[in-house]
Amino acid sequence: MTRYDTPTHWQSRYDHFIGGEYVKPHGGRYFENPSPVTGQPFCEVARGTAEDVERALDAAHGAAGAWGRTPAADRALVLNQVADRMQEHLQALAIAETWENGKPIRETLAADIPLAIDHFRYFAGVIRAQEGSLAEIDDDTVAYHFHEPLGVVGQIIPWNFPLLMATWKLAPALAAGNAVVLKPAEQTPASIHYLLSLVADLLPPGVVNVVNGFGVEAGRPLASSPRVAKVAFTGETTTGRLIMQYASENIKPVTLELGGKSPNIFFDDVSAASDDFRDKALEGFTMFALNQGEVCTCPSRALIQQGHYADFLAAAVARTREIRPGHPLDSTTMVGAQASNDQLEKILSYLDIGRQEGARVLTGGARAQLDGELAGGYYVEPTIFEGSNSMRIFQEEIFGPVVSVTSFADLDDAVKIANDTLYGLGAGVWTRDINTAYRAGRAIQAGRVWTNCYHAYPAHAAFGGYKQSGIGRENHKMMLDHYQQTKNLLVSYAPKKLGFF
Amino acid sequence: MRDLVAVTPAAAELIRSLRGQHGPLMFHQSGGCCDGSAPMCYPAGEFRTGSSDIRLAALVVDGVPEPVEFWISRAQWDLWQHTKLTIDVVPGRGSGFSLEAPEGLRFLLRSTLARRDNDLPGGPGRPRQTG
Numbered sequence: 146m147t148r149y150d151t152p153t154h155w156q157s158r159y160d161h162f163i164g165g166e167y168v169k170p171h172g173g174r175y176f177e178n179p180s181p182v183t184g185q186p187f188c189e190v191a192r193g194t195a196e197d198v199e200r201a202l203d204a205a206h207g208a209a210g211a212w213g214r215t216p217a218a219d220r221a222l223v224l225n226q227v228a229d230r231m232q233e234h235l236q237a238l239a240i241a242e243t244w245e246n247g248k249p250i251r252e253t254l255a256a257d258i259p260l261a262i263d264h265f266r267y268f269a270g271v272i273r274a275q276e277g278s279l280a281e282i283d284d285d286t287v288a289y290h291f292h293e294p295l296g297v298v299g300q301i302i303p304w305n306f307p308l309l310m311a312t313w314k315l316a317p318a319l320a321a322g323n324a325v326v327l328k329p330a331e332q333t334p335a336s337i338h339y340l341l342s343l344v345a346d347l348l349p350p351g352v353v354n355v356v357n358g359f360g361v362e363a364g365r366p367l368a369s370s371p372r373v374a375k376v377a378f379t380g381e382t383t384t385g386r387l388i389m390q391y392a393s394e395n396i397k398p399v400t401l402e403l404g405g406k407s408p409n410i411f412f413d414d415v416s417a418a419s420d421d422f423r424d425k426a427l428e429g430f431t432m433f434a435l436n437q438g439e440v441c442t443c444p445s446r447a448l449i450q451q452g453h454y455a456d457f458l459a460a461a462v463a464r465t466r467e468i469r470p471g472h473p474l475d476s477t478t479m480v481g482a483q484a485s486n487d488q489l490e491k492i493l494s495y496l497d498i499g500r501q502e503g504a505r506v507l508t509g510g511a512r513a514q515l516d517g518e519l520a521g522g523y524y525v526e527p528t529i530f531e532g533s534n535s536m537r538i539f540q541e542e543i544f545g546p547v548v549s550v551t552s553f554a555d556l557d558d559a560v561k562i563a564n565d566t567l568y569g570l571g572a573g574v575w576t577r578d579i580n581t582a583y584r585a586g587r588a589i590q591a592g593r594v595w596t597n598c599y600h601a602y603p604a605h606a607a608f609g610g611y612k613q614s615g616i617g618r619e620n621h622k623m624m625l626d627h628y629q630q631t632k633n634l635l636v637s638y639a640p641k642k643l644g645f646f
Numbered sequence: 647m648r649d650l651v652a653v654t655p656a657a658a659e660l661i662r663s664l665r666g667q668h669g670p671l672m673f674h675q676s677g678g679c680c681d682g683s684a685p686m687c688y689p690a691g692e693f694r695t696g697s698s699d700i701r702l703a704a705l706v707v708d709g710v711p712e713p714v715e716f717w718i719s720r721a722q723w724d725l726w727q728h729t730k731l732t733i734d735v736v737p738g739r740g741s742g743f744s745l746e747a748p749e750g751l752r753f754l755l756r757s758t759l760a761r762r763d764n765d766l767p768g769g770p771g772r773p774r775q776t777g
Contacts, residue, residue, distance in 0.1 A: 176748075192748070303679075304680065304741070305679075305680065330680075330741060331739050331741060331747065332739040332741065359740065359747045359748045360741055360742050360743040360747060361744060361747060361748065362748060364743055365743045368743075379679075379680070380678070380680045380681060380682075380741070380742065381676040381677060381678040381679060381681050381682035381683075381684070381742060382676055382677045382678040382682065383674045383675070383677070383686045383693070383742065384676065384681070384686070384741075384742040387688075387692075387693055387742075387743060390694055403678040403679065403682075404678035404679020404680065404682055405678070405679065440679075441678075441679040441680075485738055485739050486736065486737050486738050486739075487684075487736055487737070487738025487739060487740065487752035487754065488738075490738070490754050491683055491684070491754060494754060494755070494756050494757070495683075497756070497757075498729065498757045498758075501757070501758060501759050502759065535725075537729065537757070541677065541682070541683055541725075542677075542678060542682050542683070543683075544679060544680065544682070567677065567721055567722065567725075568678065613677070613678065613721075614678070
């Protein structure tokens with residue numbers, strides 16, 4: 146076991162990062178940023194307003210032209226240098242992210258930060274390989290298609306993976322040649338500044354601008370500005386709709402990732418043998434507790450086929466009880482703190498409604514009260530409910546370490562239950578039969594169907610939602626399309642006139 | 647129908663305060679991830695409701711001159727109509743573009759089971775537009 150030290154690399158105060166330098170907020174105000182590990186503030190952060198957003202947009206517009214004309218090889222080099230710098234400081238970034246968000250250090254060391262590093266490298270690679278196209282319309286006419294950056298884009302980042310989600314949006318936007326104004330979540334505003342302290346010298350001034358603040362004061366002016374060519378947002382449906390509404394006023398595109406209520410389906414044949422595969426499936430069940438359940442694709446509905454229901458569920462409950470809570474900076478801790486007090490309160494309200502609706506608590510079901518400096522932190526016991534799919538705990542993303550379990554009869558029943566949701570972001574299918582896996586995977590209305598795996602997020606596998614889960618695909622080179630215009634030059638090589646006039 | 651959404655005294659106090667700062671208010675109930683499930687509070691008219699939404703309540707709050715409308719998407723209400731909702735307040739960082747976030751407070755919805763009866767909008771079965 147390793148117990149990492151409480152990070153000391155924070156500044157006591159973070160301003161806005163605009164035009165390559167730190168700029169005080171126009172209104173002169175700051176807000177405290179607590180760590181969910183202890184509930185205690187560890188820095189204060191600029192409280193941005195519309196004036197700060199305008200200043201950042203000025204800087205971004207000043208930088209966008211030159212950055213967009215920078216050769217793809219040079220832009221890729223910058224992204225690779227950012228990745229290299231992050232690699233050199235991987236452990237410090239992981240500690241910072243854990244302190245900021247509350248998630249266990251073993252996850253930030255093994256997933257959040259390595260994935261972010263790889264994401265920069267991936268988009269450095271694909272932008273080098275991207276080509277325009279030409280179409281020979283006829284003997285004298287050629288249509289050339291060029292990719293052009295959009296210009297200046299706005300990005301609003303969630304708090305569940307502060308650095309990784311920022312990277313998912315920054316890397317494709319920068320690769321495509323855009324300048325960015327980014328607003329981190331007010332719950333997790335600081336770790337991006339620690340990253341900037343490592344990489345700011347690599348970025349041309351104004352290409353990346355970070356304005357902190359509250360959604361209503363800084364996010365809204367960014368999302369509604371006619372000076373952004375596109376807005377990217379990860380969050381929930383009402384804000385997603387509001388961002389689309391603002392975008393409609395300016396006739397701008399949006400990409401939205403708005404969450405889900407992802408089914409994780411375990412067919413009878415998973416239990417045909419007591420082997421590594423069944424063990425892996427039990428781990429797949431327990432993935433609902435990864436990141437304290439604060440994942441848009443949390444497998445928060447487990448559908449278990451009737452033939453092995455009792456045995457598999459008993460084993461899943463046992464596996465869940467082995468989840469080790471503890472200090473997020475302890476390398477053996479498996480589940481850490483929820484990201485904020487209001488998140489904790491929301492989860493507790495769902496534990497209440499689940500019981501009222503008649504769901505059975507098989508394990509957990511309460512706030513976890515830890516000792517010492519963790520006493521003021523936000524901890525919840527990993528919880529398994531057993532109930533039916535019409536219950537609200539089966540229909541709403543609790544965003545906590547809570548899974549709701551029900552049974553199904555056959556493939557058709559599984560697909561029916563899986564699709565009985567407003568959302569369609571992720572799903573899991575577990576079976577030893579490739580035909581069942583294929584049919585289930587194609588029938589489930591979700592953008593990502595993990596098949597005999599779960600919660601893998603490699604670059605180069607498209608990620609995004611069906612139904613109310615959003616618009617667009619991240620994590621794949623097709624994301625470049627969301628950050629580029631298509632320029633068509635339609636060129637005639639014919640020397641003679643048409644003859645119309 | 648008037649009882650579908652209640653307001654705790656603490657929430658009423660926050661609504662009064664926000665009304666004083668921002669003028670007439672509205673709520674739209676969110677879904678999805680991150681801050682989903684939270685009732686989002688906006689200046690009245692800021693969020694454009696449409697045929698996909700249903701107005702659950704026009705909240706009467708002491709000290710607030712006009713009713714505060716509470717909206718939810720129709721599809722979401724289909725799944726929620728067996729519950730009664732109470733708007734409460736907890737300390738928090740807030741998010742989305744909801745007005746209360748800078749106050750260090752967060753509106754939070756608490757739910758209790760309601761009987762399916764003719765008091766619900768549309769009576770038994772699917773709700774219809776009200777308001």
